[in-house]
Amino acid sequence: MQTFPKKKVEIIVEVALAKRMQETIEALGAKGYTVFPNLRGKGRWGERAKTGVFGVFENVMIVAITGPETAAKILEAARDLTREGIGIAYVSDVDVLRDEHF
Amino acid sequence: MQTFPKKKVEIIVEVALAKRMQETIEALGAKGYTVFPNLRGKGRWGERAKTGVFGVFENVMIVAITGPETAAKILEAARDLTREGIGIAYVSDVDVLRDEHF
Amino acid sequence: MQTFPKKKVEIIVEVALAKRMQETIEALGAKGYTVFPNLRGKGRWGERAKTGVFGVFENVMIVAITGPETAAKILEAARDLTREGIGIAYVSDVDVLRDEHF
Numbered sequence: 001m002q003t004f005p006k007k008k009v010e011i012i013v014e015v016a017l018a019k020r021m022q023e024t025i026e027a028l029g030a031k032g033y034t035v036f037p038n039l040r041g042k043g044r045w046g047e048r049a050k051t052g053v054f055g056v057f058e059n060v061m062i063v064a065i066t067g068p069e070t071a072a073k074i075l076e077a078a079r080d081l082t083r084e085g086i087g088i089a090y091v092s093d094v095d096v097l098r099d100e101h102f
Numbered sequence: 103m104q105t106f107p108k109k110k111v112e113i114i115v116e117v118a119l120a121k122r123m124q125e126t127i128e129a130l131g132a133k134g135y136t137v138f139p140n141l142r143g144k145g146r147w148g149e150r151a152k153t154g155v156f157g158v159f160e161n162v163m164i165v166a167i168t169g170p171e172t173a174a175k176i177l178e179a180a181r182d183l184t185r186e187g188i189g190i191a192y193v194s195d196v197d198v199l200r201d202e203h204f
Numbered sequence: 205m206q207t208f209p210k211k212k213v214e215i216i217v218e219v220a221l222a223k224r225m226q227e228t229i230e231a232l233g234a235k236g237y238t239v240f241p242n243l244r245g246k247g248r249w250g251e252r253a254k255t256g257v258f259g260v261f262e263n264v265m266i267v268a269i270t271g272p273e274t275a276a277k278i279l280e281a282a283r284d285l286t287r288e289g290i291g292i293a294y295v296s297d298v299d300v301l302r303d304e305h306f
Contacts, residue, residue: 032145
């Protein structure tokens with residue numbers, strides 16, 4: 001079985017930043033992404049849950065599988081976007097079967 | 103702390119394909135799997151959200167931790183199942199404490 | 205781009221164990237965690253879904269990004285906590301940009 005190495009970027013951000021982050025991911029060249037909604041979390045920003053007033057404290061996780069250069073750009077954009085707000089980002093190695101999809 | 107290397111297969115598919123994928127994962131020998139429902143996403147298939155008509159555009163992510171041979175079979179099955187429909191699949195390395203559970 | 209290696213611990217447990225697991229993760233020194241609710245799953249414990257009676261069979265996934273020593277402690281605590289109940293845990297490698305956040 002031949003596989004191709006890719007990078008998985010995972011970004012956890014408050015809902016208020018999600019749309020900008022998704023647009024940035026596309027603009028930087030990712031062919032797709034997935035959003036996991038309704039996360040609870042706790043971190044240096046305090047506790048966040050979907051029961052926040054008007055849902056403003058809700059978090060989402062955005063996942064994108066890309067090549068290494070695009071992943072690096074997305075990771076840096078996530079760092080910049082979350083510098084003032086809520087968010088963390090990290091990258092890891094994955095293998096895919098269909099190179100052309102990512 | 104002794105750990106054992108395993109593979110994590112992650113498959114994102116439209117809801118219509120999820121049940122067949124879950125049955126395939128079990129048939130191929132995985133001892134368990136987890137389903138993350140209600141995902142939003144965007145990719146080569148266009149945009150998908152839980153607000154799609156009758157929910158048909160909703161995606162799920164299915165995660166299974168297995169040995170390398172089972173993971174390869176699941177990955178190939180996911181490729182075949184999503185050839186005509188919506189889906190991506192990828193595999194990565196994880197370490198577990200309880201070898202006998204996977 | 206300079207990145208820093210961290211460990212990602214992922215723990216899937218029944219809802220009844222989630223709060224104790226979250227408290228343990230914080231007590232062991234993690235600076236944050238994220239909870240993915242409403243998971244379905246199947247494993248050595250039988251089938252679990254959010255449609256279980258009173259939701260008692262619902263699972264969650266708790267994710268924490270930490271250094272290697274904290275990750276090892278969390279993994280062992282997860283093993284102990286789930287010895288009698290429902291749960292699996294595994295660890296993998298990730299890279300982050302902001303070392304001081306984890």
